[in-house]
Amino acid sequence: MEVESERGLSDKPKNGILGSIDLRSSESVVDLTGQVHQLPCCIKHDGPCPVSQYFKPHKTGVEVEGLAVEEACFRGRKLQGATIPLPEGYCGYVLGKKKNPEKSNTSEAHEGNCWKVAAKFQNIKYWNHDSLPSGNDAFMRCFHWFAVANALHKPVTCDDLASQSTTSERM
Amino acid sequence: MGSEAPILPKWASEPCMMGIDEAGRGPVLGPMVYGCLYCAVSYQKILASLNFADSKTLKEEKREELFENLKANESIGWAVDVIDPSELSAKMLKKTKINLNEISHDSAMGLITRVLAMGVLLTEVYLDTVGDPEKYRIKLSERFPSIKFVVAKKADSLYPVVSGASIVAKVTRDQALRNWVLDETAENMHRNFGSGYPGDPETRAWLEHHKHSVFGFPTLVRFSWGTCTSYFKDIVEVLWESDSLDEEGSSNRSNKRQLKLSSVGFTGCKRKSEEIESSGKGRCKFFQARKLELVNHF
Numbered sequence: 243m244e245v246e247s248e249r250g251l252s253d254k255p256k257n258g259i260l261g262s263i264d265l266r267s268s269e270s271v272v273d274l275t276g277q278v279h280q281l282p283c284c285i286k287h288d289g290p291c292p293v294s295q296y297f298k299p300h301k302t303g304v305e306v307e308g309l310a311v312e313e314a315c316f317r318g319r320k321l322q323g324a325t326i327p328l329p330e331g332y333c334g335y336v337l338g339k340k341k342n343p344e345k346s347n348t349s350e351a352h353e354g355n356c357w358k359v360a361a362k363f364q365n366i367k368y369w370n371h372d373s374l375p376s377g378n379d380a381f382m383r384c385f386h387w388f389a390v391a392n393a394l395h396k397p398v399t400c401d402d403l404a405s406q407s408t409t410s411e412r413m
Numbered sequence: 414m415g416s417e418a419p420i421l422p423k424w425a426s427e428p429c430m431m432g433i434d435e436a437g438r439g440p441v442l443g444p445m446v447y448g449c450l451y452c453a454v455s456y457q458k459i460l461a462s463l464n465f466a467d468s469k470t471l472k473e474e475k476r477e478e479l480f481e482n483l484k485a486n487e488s489i490g491w492a493v494d495v496i497d498p499s500e501l502s503a504k505m506l507k508k509t510k511i512n513l514n515e516i517s518h519d520s521a522m523g524l525i526t527r528v529l530a531m532g533v534l535l536t537e538v539y540l541d542t543v544g545d546p547e548k549y550r551i552k553l554s555e556r557f558p559s560i561k562f563v564v565a566k567k568a569d570s571l572y573p574v575v576s577g578a579s580i581v582a583k584v585t586r587d588q589a590l591r592n593w594v595l596d597e598t599a600e601n602m603h604r605n606f607g608s609g610y611p612g613d614p615e616t617r618a619w620l621e622h623h624k625h626s627v628f629g630f631p632t633l634v635r636f637s638w639g640t641c642t643s644y645f646k647d648i649v650e651v652l653w654e655s656d657s658l659d660e661e662g663s664s665n666r667s668n669k670r671q672l673k674l675s676s677v678g679f680t681g682c683k684r685k686s687e688e689i690e691s692s693g694k695g696r697c698k699f700f701q702a703r704k705l706e707l708v709n710h711f
Contacts, residue, residue, distance in 0.1 A: 287627055287649040295599040296628040317629045317651050318502030318636025371655060372508045380704040387705060 261355030264340055268333075268359045276325070278334065280368040280381065281316060299323070299367065306374050314369065323369035329388055336361040414585075415492030415527075416484065424453040424488060425533040432574030433521050433540040436582035438513070440609030441616065441640040442633050443590040445501060447494040447520040448582030450574055451528060454537065456488050457574075465576035469569075473587065480584040483577060491578075492527055493585045494520045498635045505637035508655040517543045522556055529557075537561045539575050541568040597631045606633070611640040620644065 279297070299314040302322075309324035328334055338360040368381050376382070431451035438445055452460055463486075465479060483489050496516065504511040521540060529535055538557075542549055542564050550564040565571060569579040590609060595602055602623060607615025620640075623631055626648045634641065691706040700706070 282654060284652040285627065285649060286651070291627045292599060296597050296625065296631075298596055315499055315503065315632055318499075318506050318634075318641075319653065320499075320503035320507075371653060380702070383703045384705055386699075386703065390699070 261357065262340075263335075263337065264356070264358040265335070268335065268362055271359050272361045274336065274361045274363040275365055276363075276367075278363045278366045279323075280366055282321070282369055282371045283316070283319075304374075307377050309375050311374060312367070316369075319371050321369040321371060322374050323367055324375040325365050325367050326382070327365045328363075329385060332388065334363040334366065335359050336363070414495070416490045421532050422487060422490070424456070425490070425531075427453045427455060427534065428536040429533050430454050430457065430537040430539065430574055431525070431528065431535055432568070432572055432576070432578040433524060433538065434569050434575050434579035434582050435517060435520075435541070435543075436579065436586040437590075437609065438517070439611075441611045441620070441635055441638045442606060442609045443498055443593065444586060445496045445498075445516075445520075446582045446586040446589065447496070447517070447524055448578050448580075448585060449492050449524045449528065450483065450577035450581055451490045451533060451535065452488055452574070459488070460577070461573045463573070463577075465573050465580055466570070469579075469583075471580075476580050476584050476587075479580050483580070489577070490528070490533065491581045492524055493581060494524055495585065495589060496520060499632045502632075502634075502636040505635075506655075514544045518549065518552065522553070525553075525557060525560070535560055537563070539563045539565070539568055539572045541575065542566055593633060595631050595633060597628075599625070602631070611638070624648065 340356040340358040607613040693700040
């Protein structure tokens with residue numbers, strides 16, 4: 243599946259960007275479900291590191307708002323978190339830059355925005371520093387966007403238009 | 414842990430005295446242990462003849478021998494509170510930091526509460542000072558009005574009951590460190606920690622060997638210690654929300670305003686790598702509340 247790639251490069255929108263994400267290989271990529279962590283800090287490191295040898299979450303037995311609370315520590319801070327499954331119909335992806343073989347006819351800008359799936363995941367462990375995970379956390383509330391986006395982007399059908407016009411006639 | 418016999422000894426209903434002392438407050442690694450020893454006030458003279466001296470002046474074997482003796486002594490009770498290094502780090506690095514003195518006070522008061530709950534009639538408690546002796550004494554007296562507190566510098570060498578407590582604490586700390594099982598499963602780790610004091614060459618060598626660029630150290634180490642800060646200068650930087658709050662508090666206002674202006678969006682929404690999380694600044698409330706920001710630059 244290609245996203246926005248057929249639109250050409252000349253009509254690059256001013257407020258957006260043009261790029262492509264190649265999801266074709268997603269069936270065969272490594273599944274990181276249970277191994278993706280969202281930490282409440284910025285780690286200025288980009289690369290592999292032995293997470294499972296040092297980062298040891300354990301279950302606390304405590305449950306808050308239906309979430310099984312886990313504990314871990316990182317750099318001396320106590321983290322409290324929970325495993326959040328991604329909603330039905332959604333999948334998490336780790337993307338990597340894609341090397342474009344047809345380098346000749348693509349501009350540099352486009353070249354830099356070609357992505358392919360490096361790994362996928364179906365849940366995420368998110369961690370708070372010093373506070374229990376809760377539905378009020380910004381991270382948890384992000385999932386509200388899925389429902390809003392669905393409502394905003396659902397194609398309007400003839401039936402919708404018909405029912406809309408009957409409602410306005412009645413008014 | 415302690416001498417929690419199923420049946421409370423008869424002497425416990427007589428007026429009793431207790432000594433409290435700590436071991437492992439200074440070291441950069443391992444647990445901090447609070448220990449206490451208690452007995453009937455009437456046993457005081459015999460206790461003084463048992464040759465408990467300040468644990469630091471005794472050899473390790475002698476301390477262990479004395480600990481075995483006091484454990485076997487039916488006229489003496491004891492208890493310990495072992496505070497793991499991960500707990501010390503976590504408390505001292507909380508968003509609202511708890512300092513070591515407060516942790517120490519809580520531990521000592523926890524021991525008193527525990528022994529009182531067992532039914533021991535405590536009337537006098539002797540302990541070394543942590544912070545200002547008079548302030549500490551008032552704090553303790555307010556919490557336990559029925560007990561007479563003696564808070565003194567070098568209490569461990571002045572009062573045999575505190576010397577005894579120092580042996581309980583020191584031997585427990587040494588055993589805990591000796592038997593420590595590292596949580597981390599990385600290869601090439603070893604347990605030659607040395608004493609744990611920052612000045613000990615063996616401890617320094619262990620720290621150097623077990624330093625990790627991303628994780629810092631194994632959880633045996635107290636991350637909140639000044640000794641660690643010098644090691645962290647050379648490793649991957651990690652920024653926390655609680656740290657940036659500290660800095661904002663101390664930095665002057667005009668600086669702060671400038672920073673904010675630059676992050677509102679004149680840079681074309683290019684995310685700064687040092688930002689801890691996305692903000693949703695400049696978008697409608699729905700996105701701001703969820704910190705969802707539009708990313709158009711990768």
